[in-house]
Amino acid sequence: MFTTPLTAAFLHGTTEVETTARGLRPHRLPLWVRDQFPDPQLLMVEGQPSGVRVVVATSARTVSLVTHPLRVAYRGADRPRGAVDLVVDGEPVASAVLADGDVIEADLATGASEFRPGSSHTTTFDGLPGGDKVVELWLPHNESVELVELRTDAPVTPVEPSRRLWLHHGSSISHGSNATAPTRIWPAVAARLGGVDLHNLGLGGSALVDPFLARVIRDTEADLISLKLGINVVNLDGMRLRTFVPAVHGFLDTIRDGHPDTPIVLASAIFCAIHEDTPGPGAVDPATLGTDQVRFVATGRSEEQRQGKLTLRVIRDALAEVVERRADPNLHYLDGTTLYGPDDAVEHPLPDALHPDTATHGLIGERFARYAFGADGPFAGA
CATH class of the missing domain: 3.40.50.1110 (SGNH hydrolase)
Known part of the structure; x- marks a missing residue:
């Protein structure tokens, strides 16, 4: 297996990338906005990478993305977990729901919240088509994640955006x-x-x-x-x-x-x-x-x-x-x-x-x- 530390070059749809102790955290608003107006609700949603994806060119048949999720849960309100979606040559192929990660549980009635740490999560997709292809891993739109590493059974390279x-x-x-x-x-x-x-x-x-x-x-x-x-x-x-x-x-x-x-x-x-x-x-x-x-x-x-x-x-x-x-x-x-x-x-x-x-x-x-x-x-x- 090949292990690839992710860099900003592999990310499409993000505004800025923060280096963390675990790896990278994608942001949809730049640091100057987060410093100028650090509203907790705004910071939460801009850190959820809606539309952000890891994009690589590869011949790999197996890809695994290691992430450390952080989600907000509400007592008394059931919300679905985030997912990582696999897209190959522009076509959605599979989706895998996240598990593990950190959680902030908030009480809608009282406003109180509790933080519970968790472990990192590995999302694996097997059986990809053979040959050269463009692989996109769409990150969860409703949970923030730190990107730890990408594991594949063939080398990967970044892809330059080519469409409007x-x-x-x-x-x-x-x-x-x-x-x-x-x-x-x-x-x-x-x-x-x-x-x-x-x-x-x-x-x-x-x-x-x-x-x-x-x-x-x-x-x-x-x-x-x-x-x-x-x-x-x-x-x-x-x-x-x-x-x-x-x-x-x-x-x-x-x-x-x-x-x-x-x-x-x-x-x-x-x-x-x-x-x-x-x-x-x-x-x-x-x-x-x-x-x-x-x-x-x-x-x-x-x-x-x-x-x-x-x-x-x-x-x-x-x-x-x-x-x-x-x-x-x-x-x-x-x-x-x-x-x-x-x-x-x-x-x-x-x-x-x-x-x-x-x-x-x-x-x-x-x-x-x-x-x-x-x-x-x-x-x-x-």
Whole structure:
């Protein structure tokens, strides 16, 4: 067997790589952001490598990736473990659920948490096709990991990205919440169908029109950019209409400083019944704690819209007007309800009233790919 210490050259879809005592930890936000705004929730989600993968060229028939996972678990709320997915020459082949690793167990009722250390985990895939090929190991979208080493039965070399790079920013749904495997989150599905390389800046709970995120996107290489905004601003109750609209303009202005002509899709939220006409903040329904399915509720009142509180319908109208006013031929508005709308909510209900399940991630990804990468789409091209 060949043992390969991993370096940044083997990683695609990451913004920065931190050297640790065990190996490498991929980050999706740069150190200057983590230092400037060390919000615990933001640090947790940026450290979960959604869309990040180890990519090698090799003739190996067996590959083993040694990782040290760290996950957050919630008492009274069952959450699936993360997984490592195997992709060979662009096609998903297998998925293996993680075990072991460290865990932070949080109590949603009291806010208390407990850290429990664990051991490293080895994910092995056997029986790969013979001959030269490109092997991708997609890292878990919902757990952070330290990469220890890669073991193979033939040498490996890094692979330079060769396809167009699609940078996407969004909320927990873009991050992959409720999907069971990293290649089955909707941006990964759309990227595969669109034939592009994904850089996923979907950050659970943190698509909040933050100026530092616009600077990150401005300074990151990208051939295509999409921004999915709305749900986090509503369920945090973080802005009013008066502040939201200028913030979105400023966000776009900053991105345009680094990407003056890059195609940008500005998308609104998918249908979410609890927040369509009811402002936030959102909260966990305490009656569902300890049951098989935790659910979310909106705690605002519809009449508060008169004071400028935001709902998803209000935000969709505002984003459409932002795009119209800017008159930018490379800026396109996408109504999120075309990806998942009221009729879909009947056929494919959101299990926790907020996030889609794995099958619905696939549906959203397929619809986005048809819209964006189709012959007349904003991302059409060779």
